[in-house]
Amino acid sequence: MRGFLLGSIGALVWAQSWCFQPPTIKGLAQWRLYHLLPGGMGEATARNVLRLLLEDSVVRYVCYVYHVQLRYGRQGAWMVLDGEATEEGAYAFFHALRGAIDRFPQLLQSYVGLPGGEGEDWSQVAARLLWRDTLESPTALRLSQFFYEVWLGGKVQGVYWGRQGGHLRRFLPFVGQDSLAVWESYPWPEAPLSAQALPAQGDMVFYTRWGVPTRSWASLLALWAHLKGLEAYLCEEKQLVCQFFWSPTPRGMEVWIYTSLPYATAQALSGFLGRSGGEGMWAVTGRFQAWQREGDAQLLLGQWLCLWRLGKYEVPSPRQLRQAQRKIQGVFFPVAL
């Protein structure tokens, strides 16, 4: 009897050690947090808010210990924070970020209004020019208003890849709520602003905007194929430019194109716009499937899907694709750097 008792206790002890072992590392987690810059302006404010949050000592410690990789910057009219870590790291990071959000008033105490010299990427410079934004340092008051309005006001959205995404909602309860009326508030730059004289020879960015009348999987695929066609046309067929930067909008997509040959690019772009639609739609689905599995495409596609509120993937028929492609509209205008 005693032996049986000891044996069962031993079995219990063994079983609990089996149950309560620390969780092993299972997978990678990636995420993107993004919010709209009100009116396309206030990049400096958004940057400073992010910088203060990420400079919080706990966040910094967690990022160091868990080797969290972070990158933030402007993407069109959006502010975007991308991250990657192991799942444990992501868990710790969002815990710490939640804490930093709570401690924001204290963090603001150490804020000194200084302009940041970072973000000299061409796409960011062009976006700043387009929305007439500056990197002038905001006051502390402006910062706290912005934080209250955007971060606490539920305007931050998030996409998370990895298992156990639930903690994202637990720690940042405002993320992903449907309170964002992007449709109305998206700051369209009135196009075309003013015909800018093209410089004879020099670096320039072309802002192109593509829209679809309805949001569906068919239009998403058609638009994607159309824009990939644009890239192939400019980069491979004409061998003009190969630097593109995409930023999704609620009604379509913006593509920024960097070029050092403005005249030829403008001509090629108008040539592309003049082509009749509905051609070359073969094998779109296959190529799209491959593209959506690329690392950086995942972040973009996640954001795009959330913006368009598309549900489960449904393979559109070729006829739907052709119809959708015929309805794609595009404009472009140059932005001198």
Added chain:
Amino acid sequence: MGAAACLVGIWLQVVEGWPSGMRLVTYSELERQGPMAGAFVAWSHTPDKWETGDFFLRLVYDPAYPSDRTRRLKRWGDSLGLIVSAWSGPEGAALLVEAPWPHKKEALQWLHAAITSLELGDERLYQWAVYRYRRQQEGLRLGQEIAWRRRGWRGFPPSYEAVKAYFYTALRPENVWVGVFGRLSLREKADLRRLWVHWNTPAPDSSSSYTTSSSPLPPDTVEENLWAYPIYGAACIRTPTTWPERLAFVEAFLSWWQESAPPLQFRGAFEGPDRYCFDVRLDGKSYQALQRLTYLTVRDNAQMSAWMEAYARRRLKLRGEPVHYPDVWIAALLRGDSVSLPDTVPSLVWLRGWPITLRGIWLVQELYALDTLLEARAIPEKRLAPDTAAGLVPFETLWVPPRRRAEPPLSTWAAAMQANLASQSRLRWVLVGYYRHRREEGAVLRRLHGWRQVLIKQYLIPPGALQVQVRPAPPDVSPNAIRVVCVGFS
């Protein structure tokens, strides 16, 4: 019944292991680790054939080459959703594809078609590849050029005869590996063998294979760099030879570098059995930190867990996207060692540390030393007053010289900076100079560095608080103007 099945199973294993033409490898433990299935065709060559192999890969599949074969391959690949890439290293070369999981089998067929339909006799193909190679050569950057020099490449395309010889020696059936980062059923394996069984290149030469004896690292050379301000380097670091420790070492090394003084640009890959090679652009501080490093070991507990986590993250990436790390998987396969990566590395490994052997080619400009001036005196750290948010007005100015050869009012600037530093000791300023033409850039930079040195030595501004930058002059600013911008905390 069971025994019969067992016998059949053994027979199938034997049949599968039979050396018939190309060799097949599957990484069954990687099944469904990542979002895409990866497949490859790899072949080994001797280290001196690396350049030829790299050139040969352009001939095998270049989607821009206008021919019927390429067009058909591209169309087929697009319908499957393939992403094609190539890799070459001292051990061999490989053509890799990524495909959505359902198209794994078709991806293998595509690879077969790409290799077997190669028309080396097409007289325009070689010309085209040479043309592309020259075009690429024209646009070479400094960094890439020394990376080529480190490998001993001269920058001439290999002759047609060399390429032909390479094709006939390296792509002999017993030299070719076909592999999948995943699992294949026996039926699929048999199909694949049947597909490749007719692949046969004549063998005028004896087989070549990678020898594992590694040559010693070449000596470190430092040359003067007249063209660009930051330092360019192409270097190799010696790593341990067992895989988990190798990966642990590289992750620790990169974490350490990132933490102490990060380089400006970095690209690295494993090379050979015991090397990690990288080409890099870096500033003086980073260069000095690298040159002073003789032994790498953990400093404290936090750093150890950071390194462990870095290892875990890299391991997950390696297993999740094996196609993006051919320098690990395929190179190891061709060398004949196996990659086993446990979840964690015992902490003893980190605690023991590693000696550092680093050799490379460095292009250095003498001005780099100015980046590395040590702090002249210790600044007493002051507590921030709670109202700094509104209180501080940082010193900034735009100075336009009243006449040619005028010196800027350094004493006034220094006084203003010191006043700012008294209330906020971690401020940083950038002296911005402008140039109209690219050729003036160096002179402007040198002048700015001179003033920075005066501010540091004579007026005791901490070196960490001063940087210099040169920019093309905007139209509304005189090219002789100097702007002092405050850029916040260091």
